[in-house]
Amino acid sequence: MPIPIQRPIMVFFLISILIFFKTNLYSEDFSGLLKDDFNKQQTLLIRNEVRKKLGDRSNSPKIKELTSKILPWAVMENLSPAEFANALVRMVGSEDAGIPFESNEDLLPLISGFKSNEEFLYVSKFFRESEEAELPVEFRDKLVFESQKKTWDGFTLVLAGRLLILSRREKLDTDVYLKNLTAKIPPKTSQLPDDALNSLIMVFSENFSSQETVNRLPSLQKDLLELRKLAGKKLTKQLQVSARNVDAGLLSLGQLEIRERPKLNLSAEDLGITNTSEGKDWRYLSIGSLETVVSDWIGTRYQYGGSSKSGTDCSGFTRSVLTDERLGVPGKLLPRSASDQARIGDSINRSDLKAGDLVFFSASPNQSKITHVGLSMGKSKFSHASSSRGVIVQSLDEKWWTDRYTGARRIFSKVK
Incomplete structure (x- = not known):
C-alpha cells in the first residue's frame, strides 16, 4: 500500500488512542483516589455527598485534582467522610x-x-x-x-x-x-x-x-x-x-x-545565658523536664491561633512548651508560626533526632511549605497539637508522618 494512504491511517489510529486514554482518565470516578485512606463504605458516602452538591462536575479533572490536594490534609486532620466531602465542596466553591x-x-x-x-x-x-x-x-x-x-x-x-x-x-x-x-x-x-x-x-x-x-x-x-x-x-x-x-x-x-523576620543569630545575652554550667544554661535539656511539661498539655483541645491550655494550635503548643519556665527557652528565640520556627536553630537529619528537636511536616502540594510542627520526645515519638484530638504523643514511624516529614531543627546543645 502506498505511503500516502498509510500515513492518514496511522494518524487516525494515534488520535483514537489519545482520545480513548483521555476519556478513560477523566471518566474514572474521583473516588478511586480515596481507596487507600477510606474504606468502601466511607468512599461511597463521600462520592454520594459530592455528587449531590456538585452534580456532573463531581468527575471533572478539577475535582480529581482538588481531591488529591485535600487528601493529605484529611488524613492529618482525621476528617470523617462527611467532613471530607464538605471540605472538597467548599474548596471547589473558593476556586470558583x-x-x-x-x-x-x-x-x-x-x-x-x-x-x-x-x-x-x-x-x-x-x-x-x-x-x-x-x-x-x-x-x-x-x-x-x-x-x-x-x-x-x-x-x-x-x-x-x-x-x-x-x-x-x-x-x-x-x-x-x-x-x-x-x-x-x-x-x-x-x-x-x-x-x-x-x-x-x-x-x-x-x-x-x-x-x-x-x-x-x-x-x-x-x-x-x-x-x-x-x-x-x-x-x-x-x-x-x-x-x-x-x-x-x-x-x-x-x-x-x-x-x-525572626532574628536568627542571637547573642548569649539575647538568649538569656548568664552562666554556662548545665544547671543554669537553658541549652542543656533535661528529658525528664520535657516529659513533665508536655504531660501537662496532653488532652488540651485544638484552637486555631491559640497558645494556652484552654486551646492551642501546633506552633502555639511548641512555643509554649519550650518557653515554659521549667525548660526556659527565651521567648526571643522562638517565633510564633511553624514556618518561622523552621528557620531557627540547626538542621538535623532524621536519624540524629533527639528529644527537644522541633520536627516539621507538610500536608501541602507545595512540600516546601511547613503546615505542621511538633516536638521530638526521643525514641521515634513526638508530641503535637492535632486538630482532631488535641495535644497527643504519636510515633514518627506512622506512615503519614513518615511520608510528610520535611525536616527538624535543634535548639538545645545537650540532652540528658
Missing part, C-alpha cells in the same frame, strides 16, 4: 470565586466549623488578601483567633484584615492596632446600615495619614458595601469582581511595609 487552593489550605483544620459556604468564602477571601499583602502569619492567625473568640461573621474578618494591612502600610504599631481593632469592632458588621459601616471604617482609619492610603479608602469602602449580604452565586461573582477592582491597589500598599 477565584481563590486558589494554596491560598486557603491552612483553613482545612477549621473546615467543619463554618456555619455556611458563604462564611467559608469570606474567610478564604481574608486569607487570600493576607497572602497577597504578605501579612505575617502571626498576625493573620491572631486575627482569626480573635474572630473565633468573639464570633465575628466572615465579612467582619475581611474588613478587619484590610484595615490591619493598611495600618501596617501606615507603620502603626501592629500589636496595638490589632488589640484596639478586635476590642471595638462589632462582630456582625455585615448587618450594619451603609452609613454606619462607612463611619466605622473612618473611625479605624482616622490615624492613616499618607495620601495614597487615604485615596484608596473610598474604593475599599465601595467594594465592602458590594460584598456584604450576598450568598450563593452572587457572592462568588462579586468576589471575582472584588479581586479585579480592589486587591491590586490594596495589596500594593502592603508591599512597602517593613516586615519582621
Whole structure:
C-alpha cells in the first residue's frame, strides 16, 4: 500500500488512542483516589455527598485534582467522610470565586466549623488578601483567633484584615492596632446600615495619614458595601469582581511595609545565658523536664491561633512548651508560626533526632511549605497539637508522618 494512504491511517489510529486514554482518565470516578485512606463504605458516602452538591462536575479533572490536594490534609486532620466531602465542596466553591487552593489550605483544620459556604468564602477571601499583602502569619492567625473568640461573621474578618494591612502600610504599631481593632469592632458588621459601616471604617482609619492610603479608602469602602449580604452565586461573582477592582491597589500598599523576620543569630545575652554550667544554661535539656511539661498539655483541645491550655494550635503548643519556665527557652528565640520556627536553630537529619528537636511536616502540594510542627520526645515519638484530638504523643514511624516529614531543627546543645 502506498505511503500516502498509510500515513492518514496511522494518524487516525494515534488520535483514537489519545482520545480513548483521555476519556478513560477523566471518566474514572474521583473516588478511586480515596481507596487507600477510606474504606468502601466511607468512599461511597463521600462520592454520594459530592455528587449531590456538585452534580456532573463531581468527575471533572478539577475535582480529581482538588481531591488529591485535600487528601493529605484529611488524613492529618482525621476528617470523617462527611467532613471530607464538605471540605472538597467548599474548596471547589473558593476556586470558583477565584481563590486558589494554596491560598486557603491552612483553613482545612477549621473546615467543619463554618456555619455556611458563604462564611467559608469570606474567610478564604481574608486569607487570600493576607497572602497577597504578605501579612505575617502571626498576625493573620491572631486575627482569626480573635474572630473565633468573639464570633465575628466572615465579612467582619475581611474588613478587619484590610484595615490591619493598611495600618501596617501606615507603620502603626501592629500589636496595638490589632488589640484596639478586635476590642471595638462589632462582630456582625455585615448587618450594619451603609452609613454606619462607612463611619466605622473612618473611625479605624482616622490615624492613616499618607495620601495614597487615604485615596484608596473610598474604593475599599465601595467594594465592602458590594460584598456584604450576598450568598450563593452572587457572592462568588462579586468576589471575582472584588479581586479585579480592589486587591491590586490594596495589596500594593502592603508591599512597602517593613516586615519582621525572626532574628536568627542571637547573642548569649539575647538568649538569656548568664552562666554556662548545665544547671543554669537553658541549652542543656533535661528529658525528664520535657516529659513533665508536655504531660501537662496532653488532652488540651485544638484552637486555631491559640497558645494556652484552654486551646492551642501546633506552633502555639511548641512555643509554649519550650518557653515554659521549667525548660526556659527565651521567648526571643522562638517565633510564633511553624514556618518561622523552621528557620531557627540547626538542621538535623532524621536519624540524629533527639528529644527537644522541633520536627516539621507538610500536608501541602507545595512540600516546601511547613503546615505542621511538633516536638521530638526521643525514641521515634513526638508530641503535637492535632486538630482532631488535641495535644497527643504519636510515633514518627506512622506512615503519614513518615511520608510528610520535611525536616527538624535543634535548639538545645545537650540532652540528658
